[in-house]
Amino acid sequence: MVWQELAPLPPVAVPADNAPTPAKVALGQRLFNDPRLSRSGQIACASCHERDLGFADGRRVSFGHDRQPGRRNAPSVAMAGYAHHLFWDGRAATLEEQALLPIADPKEMAFSAGEAASRLRDDADYRRQFAAVFGDDRIEPRQLAQAIAAFERSLAPARNxxxxxxxxxxxxxxxxxxxxxxxxxxxxxxxxxxxxxxxxxxxxxxxxxxxxxxxxxxxxxxxxxxxxxxxxxxxxxxxxxxxxxxxxxxxxxxxxxxxxxxxxxxxxxxxxxxxxxxxxxxxxxxxxxxxxxxxxxxxxxxxxxxxxxxx
Known part of the structure; x- marks a missing residue:
């Protein structure tokens, strides 16, 4: 990688197909905090990325479905919008890709993006919110990923x-x-x-x-x-x-x-x-x-x- 001098943070770069809006960020925040994205209905993204703990979780390694311990520490997502690779091993190239992988991980949320989207379709309020953001109320995995990614990009820290x-x-x-x-x-x-x-x-x-x-x-x-x-x-x-x-x-x-x-x-x-x-x-x-x-x-x-x- 190319060495760079220290400098103030620039604005977060956003992909052309997922421009943020206040409504999309608000939807992403709701999804980030909603345990219904997990099979058990008990684990949300925020379970391992707590705002009060710098969007990490304060544990050596996180636990997930059925209290299974993972093998890695939960990294903060506050700076995720600036990362070129996501996860400790870099297996996701974009925040949109990253957002869905914990849902499907058997040790984390043990569900699937498709099942999570199907569960949310039963909620009339979610259907209205998705329709307001995306123009329809179908609630597809791609929309879940885009909304969560938009929220995570909004977490860039203020000037310190x-x-x-x-x-x-x-x-x-x-x-x-x-x-x-x-x-x-x-x-x-x-x-x-x-x-x-x-x-x-x-x-x-x-x-x-x-x-x-x-x-x-x-x-x-x-x-x-x-x-x-x-x-x-x-x-x-x-x-x-x-x-x-x-x-x-x-x-x-x-x-x-x-x-x-x-x-x-x-x-x-x-x-x-x-x-x-x-x-x-x-x-x-x-x-x-x-x-x-x-x-x-x-x-x-x-x-x-x-x-x-x-x-």
Missing amino acids: RFDRFLGGRSAALDDQQLRGLHLFRTRAGCMNCHNGPALTDNGFHNLGLHFHGRARQDLGRYEITGQPADSGRFRTPSLRGVADTAPYMHNGVLPRLDAVLQFYNVGGGKPRAPAHLPADAAPFPQPDPLLQPLGLERDELAAIEAFLRTL
């Missing part, structure tokens, strides 16, 4: 202290936060992956948290592409709002921001490849060359954390 600083208000950050920003840009190497207005390179990296060959194995992007180079790689999340979305990493293994910074300070996870792999084993993930011990002192880590909390 960091945006005011980027806009020229130098006093918006205090001395410790400024020092943290300087370290973020330089010795800490954070901007190798967290750059640009959205503070993400929209790429995939192996941090050594794949548990290859063990019960908790998760090889991320490789499971989608089948490319050996993708083994153990996961999508770089945006750092916008990061202080509100603990725990961290694709598996929620790091409970706090200071733990994340310590993890990077020691050079990330460095599991060793076994001497002999079975012939049918997935490729052992290769260490990301960007992960190197940083040697930062405690006060420097505290400064970076102070800066991250302004985002």
